[in-house]
Amino acid sequence: MSKKVYVAGGGAAGMCAAVYAARNGADVTIVEKNTRLGKKLSVTGNGRCNLTNLDMRPEYYNKAAQGRMKNWLSLYGPEETIKFFKSLGVIVKSEDGYIYPVSGQASTVVNALINELKRLNVNVITESQVKAVKKAENEKSPYVLVTNKDKYEADAVILALGSLSGAKSTMSTGDGYYICKQLGMNLKDTYPALVGFKCEDDGTMPDAGVRAAARISFYLGDELLTSESGELQISRDGISGIPVMQASREIIKFVSEKKPVVASVDFFPEYDEEDFEALKRDMYKLRDNRTLEEFLLGFANSNINSTVLKKMKLSPAMHMKNIADSMVSCILDRYRDIRFNLKESYGYIQSQVTTGGMSLGDIGDDMSVVGFPGVYLVGELLDVDGRCGGYNLQFAWTSGSIAGTAASM
Ligand SMILES: Cc1cc2nc3c(=O)[nH]c(=O)nc-3n(C[C@H](O)[C@H](O)[C@H](O)COP(=O)(O)OP(=O)(O)OC[C@H]3O[C@@H](n4cnc5c(N)ncnc54)[C@H](O)[C@@H]3O)c2cc1C
CATH class of the missing domain: 3.50.50.60 (FAD/NAD(P)-binding domain)
Known part of the structure; x- marks a missing residue:
């Protein structure tokens, strides 16, 4: 039988x-x-x-x-x-x-x-x-x-x-x-895992969705929890995309327990420090009578530019000639460490596993x-x-x- x-x-x-x-x-x-x-x-x-x-x-x-x-x-x-x-x-x-x-x-x-x-x-x-x-x-x-x-x-x-x-x-x-x-x-x-996260709304999230190659590192205080690279997606209320989903398995417990997990995004992951300094020197040459918005136009996606400026509380209409070299350097460096505070995951329904x-x-x-x-x-x-x-x-x-x-x- x-x-x-x-x-x-x-x-x-x-x-x-x-x-x-x-x-x-x-x-x-x-x-x-x-x-x-x-x-x-x-x-x-x-x-x-x-x-x-x-x-x-x-x-x-x-x-x-x-x-x-x-x-x-x-x-x-x-x-x-x-x-x-x-x-x-x-x-x-x-x-x-x-x-x-x-x-x-x-x-x-x-x-x-x-x-x-x-x-x-x-x-x-x-x-x-x-x-x-x-x-x-x-x-x-x-x-x-x-x-x-x-x-x-x-x-x-x-x-x-x-x-x-x-x-x-x-x-x-x-x-x-x-x-x-x-x-x-x-x-x-x-x-929930293989999932994106809502971020705290501090008024600096982009107005429209952004997709860009990035390296994203997650910290609990000073402790690095995990890092991933790939196409990051940022929307008005949170972050997602493959690198966030991959990292979610390592960080979800902390976020669910309402621990302060911060995502630090580097939009120039393919540049080492030396290459990036060289890029910055090339950018300095564009410091004529452009506005800050015009200066950053081709540096990154316009929605990322506006997020960086909002985070740094800088007006896009500022004239480059009024911004000191050290400040320009600070602005460009920020593209390697834009921070988002995670609030909660998008939940089981949006999760893959x-x-x-x-x-x-x-x-x-x-x-x-x-x-x-x-x-x-x-x-x-x-x-x-x-x-x-x-x-x-x-x-x-x-x-x-x-x-x-x-x-x-
Ligand atoms: C949007 C999405 C995309 C994904 N893409 C991929 C991918 O490309 N590659 C990959 O490796 N993984 C992917 N996954 C994960 C993958 O789908 C799951 O890991 C896999 O389906 C798990 O298989 P399972 O049979 O254990 O569960 P399921 O496929 O969920 O099957 C469980 C079944 O049990 C039934 N059931 C539940 N309760 C009862 C009950 N009480 N009585 C009778 N039946 C019941 C359900 O209706 C369901 O049919 C994805 C997941 C999602 C949500």
């Missing part, structure tokens, strides 16, 4: 687990709260789905997970992921190591997984909310999966219930944390729950989060494949 495996949650990790369990001969059912499978997966990577990354390292994940990730990634990493998607008919391409489906459509990935589930006769129950996993008295089917509509006897249960991150339509309501706590598991504090989750201390190497043989946890429900760039989906595929295989045996 084939094993009866129930997968709670039909997102990336749940669908992957279901495919592996069914390919191994198990009788698999997915129970999904949403109207269809893979809702969040279909909006990943700006609709292009960054499946994984060829530059895969344990240190790109949270500290608590790095030791375990080393082992798990050695079992199932980017190479296995690419092979898996090829087996579903999804050809991928690399953009500097970032792996996407050639189609450029996340829907290709979702539909290929759904087609494979159909081909493997996996039963899919949608619009059904899992409420609990209970031990059954029945030796043959040791677990009961309880939903808002029914109860199902199972040999194995894979909990793939996701996190709190993502738009409301993705149903990321953190149900899994409550269900796992009922099993006596430990929950590590959760925070949740840091924290169910403790890995309660999980075996095959993703099974200690003390509950036959119950497995996969994906973002666990205390595993990675950098932006395909690392979070890689964990969905890694954990899903390991648990799906183990549950079917």
